[in-house]
Amino acid sequence: MARCAYCKRKPADQRTAVRIIGKSKKYTRELPYCSERCKQDLHSFIDSHNHAVPRFKNILMIWTVIFFGALLVQLITGNPLFKYIITPALAAFIGLVFIVYPSGFMELKYYERVGIKWFSLYVRITGFIIIGAAASIVLQAY
Numbered sequence: 001m002a003r004c005a006y007c008k009r010k011p012a013d014q015r016t017a018v019r020i021i022g023k024s025k026k027y028t029r030e031l032p033y034c035s036e037r038c039k040q041d042l043h044s045f046i047d048s049h050n051h052a053v054p055r056f057k058n059i060l061m062i063w064t065v066i067f068f069g070a071l072l073v074q075l076i077t078g079n080p081l082f083k084y085i086i087t088p089a090l091a092a093f094i095g096l097v098f099i100v101y102p103s104g105f106m107e108l109k110y111y112e113r114v115g116i117k118w119f120s121l122y123v124r125i126t127g128f129i130i131i132g133a134a135a136s137i138v139l140q141a142y
């Protein structure tokens with residue numbers, strides 16, 4: 001029997017249909033769930049995923065422009081600001097995005113593999129680790 005797509009802990013004999021954003025358009029999937037609670041959480045995850053995915057694309061584009069713009073300035077001027085301020089700031093920003101939008105980070109299949117609940121948690125923890133690493137780079141500079 002399939003396990004609950006949300007918590008992965010319990011076997012799930014019921015399925016709920018969701019509309020989810022794929023590569024370019026929405027598609028329908030049936031996801032197994034174990035309880036009403038997990039069903040609700042599953043649907044709110046899908047809502048937040050569908051909101052976050054387009055935002056993620058924009059954020060990534062802006063981030064890339066800032067990164068390469070700053071890299072170019074660094075190459076031209078040789079200013080160490082890039083290494084000690086801009087790189088950690090950009091990294092910390094990614095960490096923050098992971099914490100705020102853990103649902104938009106990857107395709108659904110990766111969340112399903114470990115359980116949506118746990119994968120979202122791992123993404124958030126990764127966000128905190130990235131911010132911690134960025135902070136330690138800044139601290140080392142002084």
Ligand SMILES: [Zn+2]
Pocket residue numbers: 004005006007008009010033034035038
């Ligand atoms: Zn469950």
